Amino acid sequence: MDRFRNEPYLLINFILAGVIILVFIYSGIFSPEKNSYPVVCVHEKLTGEECVSCGLSHSFSLIIRGEISEAYDWNVYGLRVFIFFAAQLVMRIIFSIFYLKYPETNNQLITYDIAVSAMLFLVCFLPFIETLISQFH
Amino acid sequence: MEDFTSSTGQPSGKSPVSNTKQPAGQNLGVAALITAIVTFILAVIPCVGLIAMIPGIIAIVLASVGLSQASRSDSPRGLLIAGLIIASVATMISFSQVFVVGRISDKFKNKWGSDIENVINDVQENVLNELEDANVSIKVESNGEKVEINTSVNKKNREQQLEELEEADSVRKDTLVRKK
Numbered sequence: 001m002d003r004f005r006n007e008p009y010l011l012i013n014f015i016l017a018g019v020i021i022l023v024f025i026y027s028g029i030f031s032p033e034k035n036s037y038p039v040v041c042v043h044e045k046l047t048g049e050e051c052v053s054c055g056l057s058h059s060f061s062l063i064i065r066g067e068i069s070e071a072y073d074w075n076v077y078g079l080r081v082f083i084f085f086a087a088q089l090v091m092r093i094i095f096s097i098f099y100l101k102y103p104e105t106n107n108q109l110i111t112y113d114i115a116v117s118a119m120l121f122l123v124c125f126l127p128f129i130e131t132l133i134s135q136f137h
Numbered sequence: 138m139e140d141f142t143s144s145t146g147q148p149s150g151k152s153p154v155s156n157t158k159q160p161a162g163q164n165l166g167v168a169a170l171i172t173a174i175v176t177f178i179l180a181v182i183p184c185v186g187l188i189a190m191i192p193g194i195i196a197i198v199l200a201s202v203g204l205s206q207a208s209r210s211d212s213p214r215g216l217l218i219a220g221l222i223i224a225s226v227a228t229m230i231s232f233s234q235v236f237v238v239g240r241i242s243d244k245f246k247n248k249w250g251s252d253i254e255n256v257i258n259d260v261q262e263n264v265l266n267e268l269e270d271a272n273v274s275i276k277v278e279s280n281g282e283k284v285e286i287n288t289s290v291n292k293k294n295r296e297q298q299l300e301e302l303e304e305a306d307s308v309r310k311d312t313l314v315r316k317k
Binding site: 008011012015016019039040041042043044046047051052053054056081121125128129131132 | 163166167170171174175178181182183184185186187188216230233234237238
């Protein structure tokens with residue numbers, strides 16, 4: 001535990017992995033059939049119209065249950081956002097192991113992690129970023 | 138007070154405090170950075186983008202407090218500055234979602250406005266059409282006498298009546314001409 005305290009990178013990895021696992025548990029607990037998701041879309045509440053990220057919770061739940069085509073119907077971008085979270089979970093674990101095993105390459109590892117995560121974020125969240133930017137044109 | 142340092146200025150024994158003590162503000166920095174990253178991810182998702190403002194502000198407060206602590210004790214501030222920058226950017230993105238909602242509201246307000254106008258026009262047309270085919274019943278009761286007049290103001294009937302009246306009028310004109 002002291003190792004985690006002294007190494008902020010490991011602590012961040014540990015907590016981010018925890019957050020992603022919580023997201024997956026949330027998607028697993030709430031089923032699309034019951035439609036009892038506690039998080040509602042603020043846009044839909046205000047405008048009455050669905051936004052680009054509506055149906056993401058349904059999509060995640062269906063992906064976890066292996067129903068990919070139905071997940072695609074709920075939200076077209078659900079799969080790529082899910083891939084981002086899944087990839088991040090794997091990356092947190094792998095990078096933490098590398099960080100502990102090869103302390104001499106820690107700086108390079110962190111740089112590589114930041115670059116890959118940023119690229120992955122841009123690719124997976126591009127539709128949402130585009131929607132956000134398009135509102136200012 | 139117990140002396141932990143030798144004459145060289147180095148710790149003379151094992152101090153439980155010196156082993157576990159973090160540089161000032163580092164715990165706050167880690168907390169701020171994690172909150173900022175989570176905020177950043179949430180802020181980009183339109184559904185929950187507005188809500189992300191709350192953790193964003195929390196992250197800014199944590200990083201600011203950590204920075205003030207770190208600056209007082211000359212501790213490293215890299216983590217805190219990173220947390221503060223990410224939290225600020227994430228909060229700005231989250232705040233920009235307000236404008237997105239505003240734009241969408243405006244768009245649908247106009248759409249709803251025209252929809253309401255269409256509905257009113259439709260209702261008006263329907264009422265006029267129904268009135269054309271209305272059946273009117275008038276009941277008059279006076280001194281125990283009841284008079285009931287039923288009339289149909291059907292459009293077709295009206296047209297027929299009009300034609301009949303016109304025919305009758307033309308016949309009357311003909312007779313008048315003959316009388317002359």
